[in-house]
Amino acid sequence: MDIAAQVEAKARAAKEASRALALAPTRTKNEALSQMARGLEEKAATILEANRGDLDRARAKGFTRAFVDRLTLTDDRIEEMAAGLRQVAALADPVGDVVETWRRPSGLEISRVRVPLGVIGFIYESRPNVTADAAGLCLKSGNAVVLRGGSEALESNSLIAQLLAKSAEKAGLPADVIQHVDTPDRAAVLALLTLDRYVDLIIPRGGEEFVRLVNERSTVPVLKHDKGLCHVFVDESADLEMAVAIAVNAKAHRVSVCNAMETLLVHAAVAPRFLPVAAARLAEAGVELRGDERTRALVPGARAAQEADWDTEYLDYILAVKVVDDLDEAVTHIRRHGSGLAEAIVTADLRSARRFTREVDAAAVLVNASTRLVDGAQFGMGAEMGISTSRLHARGPVGVRELTTTKFVVLGDGQIRE
Amino acid sequence: MDIAAQVEAKARAAKEASRALALAPTRTKNEALSQMARGLEEKAATILEANRGDLDRARAKGFTRAFVDRLTLTDDRIEEMAAGLRQVAALADPVGDVVETWRRPSGLEISRVRVPLGVIGFIYESRPNVTADAAGLCLKSGNAVVLRGGSEALESNSLIAQLLAKSAEKAGLPADVIQHVDTPDRAAVLALLTLDRYVDLIIPRGGEEFVRLVNERSTVPVLKHDKGLCHVFVDESADLEMAVAIAVNAKAHRVSVCNAMETLLVHAAVAPRFLPVAAARLAEAGVELRGDERTRALVPGARAAQEADWDTEYLDYILAVKVVDDLDEAVTHIRRHGSGLAEAIVTADLRSARRFTREVDAAAVLVNASTRLVDGAQFGMGAEMGISTSRLHARGPVGVRELTTTKFVVLGDGQIRE
Numbered sequence: 015m016d017i018a019a020q021v022e023a024k025a026r027a028a029k030e031a032s033r034a035l036a037l038a039p040t041r042t043k044n045e046a047l048s049q050m051a052r053g054l055e056e057k058a059a060t061i062l063e064a065n066r067g068d069l070d071r072a073r074a075k076g077f078t079r080a081f082v083d084r085l086t087l088t089d090d091r092i093e094e095m096a097a098g099l100r101q102v103a104a105l106a107d108p109v110g111d112v113v114e115t116w117r118r119p120s121g122l123e124i125s126r127v128r129v130p131l132g133v134i135g136f137i138y139e140s141r142p143n144v145t146a147d148a149a150g151l152c153l154k155s156g157n158a159v160v161l162r163g164g165s166e167a168l169e170s171n172s173l174i175a176q177l178l179a180k181s182a183e184k185a186g187l188p189a190d191v192i193q194h195v196d197t198p199d200r201a202a203v204l205a206l207l208t209l210d211r212y213v214d215l216i217i218p219r220g221g222e223e224f225v226r227l228v229n230e231r232s233t234v235p236v237l238k239h240d241k242g243l244c245h246v247f248v249d250e251s252a253d254l255e256m257a258v259a260i261a262v263n264a265k266a267h268r269v270s271v272c273n274a275m276e277t278l279l280v281h282a283a284v285a286p287r288f289l290p291v292a293a294a295r296l297a298e299a300g301v302e303l304r305g306d307e308r309t310r311a312l313v314p315g316a317r318a319a320q321e322a323d324w325d326t327e328y329l330d331y332i333l334a335v336k337v338v339d340d341l342d343e344a345v346t347h348i349r350r351h352g353s354g355l356a357e358a359i360v361t362a363d364l365r366s367a368r369r370f371t372r373e374v375d376a377a378a379v380l381v382n383a384s385t386r387l388v389d390g391a392q393f394g395m396g397a398e399m400g401i402s403t404s405r406l407h408a409r410g411p412v413g414v415r416e417l418t419t420t421k422f423v424v425l426g427d428g429q430i431r432e
Numbered sequence: 433m434d435i436a437a438q439v440e441a442k443a444r445a446a447k448e449a450s451r452a453l454a455l456a457p458t459r460t461k462n463e464a465l466s467q468m469a470r471g472l473e474e475k476a477a478t479i480l481e482a483n484r485g486d487l488d489r490a491r492a493k494g495f496t497r498a499f500v501d502r503l504t505l506t507d508d509r510i511e512e513m514a515a516g517l518r519q520v521a522a523l524a525d526p527v528g529d530v531v532e533t534w535r536r537p538s539g540l541e542i543s544r545v546r547v548p549l550g551v552i553g554f555i556y557e558s559r560p561n562v563t564a565d566a567a568g569l570c571l572k573s574g575n576a577v578v579l580r581g582g583s584e585a586l587e588s589n590s591l592i593a594q595l596l597a598k599s600a601e602k603a604g605l606p607a608d609v610i611q612h613v614d615t616p617d618r619a620a621v622l623a624l625l626t627l628d629r630y631v632d633l634i635i636p637r638g639g640e641e642f643v644r645l646v647n648e649r650s651t652v653p654v655l656k657h658d659k660g661l662c663h664v665f666v667d668e669s670a671d672l673e674m675a676v677a678i679a680v681n682a683k684a685h686r687v688s689v690c691n692a693m694e695t696l697l698v699h700a701a702v703a704p705r706f707l708p709v710a711a712a713r714l715a716e717a718g719v720e721l722r723g724d725e726r727t728r729a730l731v732p733g734a735r736a737a738q739e740a741d742w743d744t745e746y747l748d749y750i751l752a753v754k755v756v757d758d759l760d761e762a763v764t765h766i767r768r769h770g771s772g773l774a775e776a777i778v779t780a781d782l783r784s785a786r787r788f789t790r791e792v793d794a795a796a797v798l799v800n801a802s803t804r805l806v807d808g809a810q811f812g813m814g815a816e817m818g819i820s821t822s823r824l825h826a827r828g829p830v831g832v833r834e835l836t837t838t839k840f841v842v843l844g845d846g847q848i849r850e
Contacts, residue, residue: 033767037790118812122801129793131823210647214823229628233648235824256846263848349451371841372455375547383540383844392849393840394536405549405632405837406653407825419823422811423789426801428674430681431810 017197018205024193025160025212028133031190032158036130038187040107043154046185047103050153051096053181054146054174058092064173065142072166084141085167095146095174098397102150105396108415109156123425128418130156132214135206135234136399139220140164145174149192151399153182155417158191160206160213165198172196207232217412219400222327237408239400242272243327243353244385247279247344247370248288249361256382257360258292263384264358266299270329272401273356273388277324277334279344282308285337289313300331308337324351341366345373352376354403356388377403377410435615436623442611443578443630446551449608450576454548456605458525461572464603465521468571469514471599472564472592476510482591483560490584502559503585513564513592516815520568523814526833527574541843546836548574550632553624553652554817557638558582563592567610569817571600573835576609578624578631583616590614625650635830637818640745655826657818660690661745661771662803665697665762665788666706667779674800675778676710681802682776684717688747690819691774691806695742695752697762700726703755707731718749726755742769759784763791770794772821774806795821795828 015023035043054061065087072082108128115125134157136148145163152159163171175194183189195202207216210233217237218228225240246264248257264275280288285308293303293313303309304323305316316335323334324347338344348357358380359370367381378388390398390411399412408416433441453461472479483505490500531544552575554566563581570577581589593612601607613620625634628651635655636646643658664682666675682693698706703726711721711731721727722741723734734753741752742765756762766775776798777788785799796806808816808829817830826834 036793116812118810122805124811230651235653235822237824253846259846259848267849367843375454376839378840378842380842381844382846383842384848386849387540387842387844387847388840389849392536393542394534404653406655409837410840419827421794422796422806422828424796424798424801424805425785426799426805428671428677428800429805430677430802431685431804431807 017199017201020197021195021202021205022209022212024195025133025135025206025209027190028158028160028193029212031188032130032132034188035153035158035191036109036132036156038156040109042185042187043107043156044103046153046182046187047099047150049181049184050146050150050178051099053177054092054096054099057177058089061092061170061173061177062087062089065170067169068167077166081140085170087142087170091143095143098147099150102154102397102414105154105414107154108418113420120429121427122429125423126420127423128415129421131417131419133158133160133212134417135160135162135209135213135216137162137203137206137216137218137220137228138164140167142167142170142174145171145194146178147397148399149175149178151397151414152417153187153191155414157417158193160193160195162195162203162206168196168198204231207234210234217399235407236404237402237412238404239272240403241327241353242274242355242401243276243325243351244273244356244358245277245279245344245348245352246275246358246360246385247338247341247348248281248284249341249359249363249366250281250283251363251366252281252284252288252360253362254284254288254291257288258295260358260360260382260384261292262295262299264386265296265301265333266331267384267386269331271386273385274329275333275385276327277336277351279347280309280335280337281341281344282337282339285309285312289335289337296333302332303335304332305335306337309335327353341369345370348374355401356380356385358383358385377401435617435619438615439613439620439623440627440630442613443551443553443624443627445608446576446578446611447630449606450548450551452606453571453576453609454527454550454574456574458527460603460605461525461574462521464571464600464605465517465568467599467602468564468568468596469517471595472510472514472517475595476507479510479588479591479595480505480507483588485587486585495584499558503588505560505588509561513561516565517568520572520815520832523572523832525572526836531838538847539845540847543841544838545841546833547839549835549837551576551578551630552835553578553580553627553631553634555580555621555624555634555636555638555646556582558585560585560588560592563589563612564596565815566817567593567596569815569832570835571605571609573832575835576611578611578613580613580621580624586614586616622649625652628652635817653825654822655820655830656822657690658821659745659771660692660773660819660821661694661743661769662691662774662776663695663697663762663766663770664693664776664778664803665756665759665766666699666702667759667777667781667784668699668701669781669784670699670702670706670778671780672702672706672709675706676713678776678778678800678802679710680713680717682804683714683719683751684749685802685804687749689804691803692747693751693803694745695754695769697765698727698753698755699759699762700755700757703727703730707753707755714751720750721753722750723753724755727753745771759787763788766792773819774798774803776801776803795819
């Protein structure tokens with residue numbers, strides 16, 4: 015069988031199996047999630063052995079230490095995967111929720127009811143723990159999943175997916191609801207993108223270029239999780255102590271994630287008081303600054319920002335800093351350079367807060383809070399598949415509810431169209 | 433300028449203008465809709481003249497009478513277009529609606545607020561009245577629109593769009609929020625599909641092949657309005673008089689629309705009592721039957737259905753009829769042949785109703801009501817851009833609310849991520 019045919023067979027099997035899963039009661043899905051957690055724990059030694067194979071190959075290929083670290087599983091990480099599945103079991107089941115109900119003058123009763131999307135194709139980077147997280151969220155929301163992790167984690171992912179599928183079967187669900195594409199070839203990904211007969215949604219995680227390729231090639235709808243170029247704007251009226259704490263947290267809490275701040279915008283009126291303090295605190299956290307001229311006049315140690323810096327997602331201990339004349343300039347800068355993920359203002363002024371939240375267009379706009387809080391768990395939505403910067407369907411954290419669609423259920427007693 | 437560059441210029445102008453429209457107050461948008469209605473009325477004579485140009489060319493090219501009829505504008509039809517715009521003005525404005533709000537233990541207050549999608553690319557068939565309907569719905573929901581109607585209506589559409597844009601300007605909105613692609617070349621459509629920098633959603637209306645082409649070529653998300661292959665299942669326990677009325681309405685009320693019934697499924701236990709009566713009533717309404725063997729044993733006049741009939745969207749006075757053994761066979765048939773738009777059961781049995789609404793996967797499932805009721809206006813959602821058979825974002829009638837997305841607005845007092 016060629017690669018495309020292999021992937022098609024998996025997607026078709028997932029579609030077939032998704033029907034039983036869509037109708038499965040919550041308790042069956044939760045039992046499957048428990049079995050999946052137990053399955054990982056019981057086979058931890060085998061998983062670590064498979065992972066060692068992936069690690070040996072990655073080291074032989076000369077991957078960076080950071081990359082190898084992300085690829086590495088340990089007993090603790092396996093325990094975290096199991097705990098994650100149990101947390102997903104504890105989430106409310108969105109399937110069957112009645113979103114709204116109304117009655118027409120004719121007596122017709124119309125409801126919108128949540129149902130699973132069907133089959134989700136999930137393409138992700140080389141962290142084997144993501145395999146369990148994604149399989150759990152898809153199963154809880156009643157969706158079959160076709161997983162395709164980074165090829166460097168192939169042996170680990172393939173084994174984990176197999177174990178999860180077998181465990182789900184113990185709870186009475188078809189094993190085919192969890193599929194893994196274990197062909198390292200990129201052709202397998204491209205094949206998956208055209209299987210709109212069987213796959214209802216593609217979620218790609220990875221670099222900007224990769225997500226663009228997926229979007230261009232896919233005939234299946236795509237929920238994008240791409241670039242995160244987030245700003246914090248320190249307004250004239252900001253509580254400057256709060257602004258420093260938010261800036262340091264937004265930049266340095268974890269630099270490699272999409273909701274980290276990449277550019278700090280500072281109102282000219284407070285820049286002289288704010289920037290020297292903020293720069294010192296950021297330096298303590300290991301952050302290097304790239305500033306415009308006005309910033310450098312206040313923070314002599316900052317390197318000169320180039321035009322390209324305003325468009326760079328560093329994902330590193332680097333921060334671009336710009337002094338702006340007012341809220342308008344901040345909003346215009348964000349409009350031009352932001353990626354529409356998370357944008358924050360620090361302000362004590364109600365009018366500024368209202369203008370910023372209205373005029374800035376992003377999945378999340380925050381007032382007096384760190385961009386790092388834009389996250390499913392932090393928002394109280396449970397675990398997430400990622401943060402969507404798409405405008406359609408789901409914008410922001412994608413949790414179990416965002417993996418559902420709705421159908422209209424219409425109850426009548428003989429109504430016809432006049 | 434080549435065609436692609438022309439289309440790009442329009443899309444870019446629409447995006448630019450969409451920002452002001454997104455923030456426009458409801459009263460400004462409603463005033464624009466009134467002006468648009470008045471603009472059409474005042475220029476009715478000029479519109480009819482442009483339309484005569486289109487009609488002359490269509491007749492010269494030998495288009496069918498039905499086609500020319502759909503293309504024809506009259507004073508009455510222009511009045512209907514104006515009335516439609518005034519109805520859209522009367523609809524509630526979805527923009528700014530707070531969908532939900534909750535508070536986190538940290539004190540963070542999180543809301544989801546409706547905002548416009550941005551720019552909508554609408555590609556539609558040759559009915560000039562659709563130009564006004566679509567422009568009105570997009571404007572009310574705060575979206576700019578790039579219109580591309582059937583090339584046979586080019587002169588009419590181009591003038592109508594111009595008039596609408598000028599009228600919107602009178603209310604203080606940028607005229608660029610309503611764009612019309614007036615290049616008859618198909619290349620213009622293909623160019624529009626790749627402008628994901630400026631266009632946020634493509635809604636194609638047209639035949640199955642056309643919608644498939646759009647879906648394959650588009651890098652912009654697509655909301656599909658394709659095939660409608662709807663079934664009515666008459667269950668064992670059905671009130672047969674009700675079942676006849678629903679069947680006749682679902683088939684013959686209007687045959688050329690996507691929510692018309694194409695296949696009637698009848699439980700074997702009631703077929704002998706139901707089918708002869710239904711067939712007679714359908715024959716009175718001008719409907720020709722294509723039945724399976726069991727149907728033909730009861731309705732000798734019916735032609736023999738071929739396998740292809742179960743997959744044919746006739747859009748005509750033709751109905752496929754099949755006798756099934758039970759609900760399971762009906763559900764299986766619908767799963768195999770339905771297009772996921774509207775599916776109905778006629779039954780007096782609660783268990784059958786619950787099973788049918790759970791197990792049949794469609795944008796709308798109906799109990800004891802005609803499939804023809806699946807429609808924005810009938811559902812009380814106001815006018816619609818069409819009925820979506822996509823699973824993502826909007827499933828079923830697409831009204832003003834479905835033309836919006838949401839953003840998270842997060843209010844804090846210094847919260848950071850621990």
